[in-house]
Amino acid sequence: MGTIAVLGAGKIGEALLSGLISGGRSPEDLLFTERHPERAAELEARYGITGVTVREAAQRADLLVVAVKPQDIDPVLADLAPVLRPQSLVVSLCAGLPTSLFERKLPSGTPVVRVMPNTPMLVGEAMSAVSAGKYAGPEHVKAVTELLSCVGKVVEVPESQQDAVTALSGSGPAYFFYLVEAMIDAGILLGLPRAVAERLIVQSAVGAAKMLDEGESHPVLLREAVTSPGGTTINAIRELEKHGVRAALIAAIEAARDRSAELGRAHED
Ligand SMILES: NC(=O)C1=CN([C@@H]2O[C@H](COP(=O)(O)OP(=O)(O)OC[C@H]3O[C@@H](n4cnc5c(N)ncnc54)[C@H](OP(=O)(O)O)[C@@H]3O)[C@@H](O)[C@H]2O)C=CC1
Ligand SMILES: O=C(O)[C@@H]1CCC=N1
Numbered sequence: 001m002g003t004i005a006v007l008g009a010g011k012i013g014e015a016l017l018s019g020l021i022s023g024g025r026s027p028e029d030l031l032f033t034e035r036h037p038e039r040a041a042e043l044e045a046r047y048g049i050t051g052v053t054v055r056e057a058a059q060r061a062d063l064l065v066v067a068v069k070p071q072d073i074d075p076v077l078a079d080l081a082p083v084l085r086p087q088s089l090v091v092s093l094c095a096g097l098p099t100s101l102f103e104r105k106l107p108s109g110t111p112v113v114r115v116m117p118n119t120p121m122l123v124g125e126a127m128s129a130v131s132a133g134k135y136a137g138p139e140h141v142k143a144v145t146e147l148l149s150c151v152g153k154v155v156e157v158p159e160s161q162q163d164a165v166t167a168l169s170g171s172g173p174a175y176f177f178y179l180v181e182a183m184i185d186a187g188i189l190l191g192l193p194r195a196v197a198e199r200l201i202v203q204s205a206v207g208a209a210k211m212l213d214e215g216e217s218h219p220v221l222l223r224e225a226v227t228s229p230g231g232t233t234i235n236a237i238r239e240l241e242k243h244g245v246r247a248a249l250i251a252a253i254e255a256a257r258d259r260s261a262e263l264g265r266a267h268e269d
Contacts, residue, residue, distance in 0.1 A: 013065070019150070054079040066090065096166065099134065176205065
């Protein structure tokens with residue numbers, strides 16, 4: 001894949017640019033568009049990449065990554081449609097937006113791949129799920145998969161599963177950060193200095209994530225191994241069950257899925 005342009009270099013757009021550079025891609029092969037000049041200058045200084053207009057991005061890039069908020073998509077597609085080259089591949093990171101929206105607004109036959117990544121892209125540990133649009137072939141999915149493999153793991157899913165993926169892994173890091181935040185608060189309640197509580201919890205999260213990633217044991221068995229008979233952990237688990245934490249997580253993820261579907265419906269014709 002030659003030149004890549006990120007349209008909308010906010011949090012996830014910057015995570016992708018930064019991850020690609022850390023993964024060895026030359027800043028000269030990366031372009032971005034941003035609507036605030038001061039934000040563009042900041043990114044140029046930080047990464048040595050070039051801020052351009054949508055027209056220039058369309059002329060120079062082989063792959064265009066759309067990373068604006070779903071609510072901001074209409075003007076971006078209106079700017080892109082008249083200048084997009086036929087051979088360009090469009091990749092959408094936008095939650096909820098179906099590939100059919102891009103196919104309807106961009107020149108007929110434009111290959112579109114929908115991707116749901118997540119912010120651990122910044123540290124090369126993204127989880128991305130890709131789905132091909134109507135005009136995207138296996139070669140397009142392969143190109144996007146190769147690109148995203150530089151910044152983490154990639155799976156291909158049917159597009160009908162993308163709202164669920166968005167709720168699970170797209171938003172997923174936020175749930176873990178929220179849990180860590182709450183556990184640090186508990187440490188403070190128990191009288192630990194904040195720095196100590198942070199260190200204890202972050203390292204516990206890193207260790208638990210590594211054990212899960214090794215994949216040799218199911219999460220239930222890993223949790224049971226911590227839960228000694230008549231010990232401390234079971235008292236905590238009883239409180240989690242009493243407060244409905246499992247049901248709350250399931251309901252939270254279902255609500256995120258519903259919001260993703262709603263964002264898509266807002267762009268139906
Ligand atoms: N954050 C995340 O963890 C994830 C986000 N996503 C998806 O990525 C997309 C971006 O999300 P996120 O990065 O969080 O949002 P941000 O608001 O941080 O980033 C969007 C960026 O696009 C800019 N922008 C808006 N319109 C234009 C335009 N016409 N031309 C150029 N730039 C423009 C915004 O500028 P301004 O500041 O002026 O609004 C902003 O910098 C969303 O669709 C989201 O669903 C997907 C997976 C994970
Ligand atoms: O909150 C959001 O809408 C985006 C999509 C997934 C993660 N962040």
